[in-house]
Amino acid sequence: MTVEKYLDTNIPVLYIVAKSFNEKGSIYYRLKNRLEIRSVPEVLELLRPDGMQIVLLDNKEMYEEYAPYKEVKELREFINLVGNTKLN
Template identity: 35%
Template structure:
């Protein structure tokens, strides 16, 4: 189990999506990184949110489509 995190640089907090390691995660992470690179959105994968307080507070998202949608909203 791991978490895909999206954080807008210089903003407090981030959004998190609980997922599994694997090809699907790698593809999604790469897609979101390339799609938001010029908009100061950081995409990272972490194992335990409690170990990465620099991304807190977290808003946990349960749905992959909703997570993607909220990442794209960060681009604005």
């Protein structure tokens, strides 16, 4: 997962999405600043269990394969959910 293209531009909204291959739907967190854009994907890759996909999206509506989406507003909660694989 590369984030460099997001650091060099002014993308107003960027989401990190976690999807279990065995379940319908996914969870997402809206990244709030460049520090989160740079560090959160790397942390999640370390915690990501087998059978889970982590992606960065700038437009959730274009990617129906991850729907329905469930928003997680707190970064700590999102990281805990990914690490514990409790996505729904």
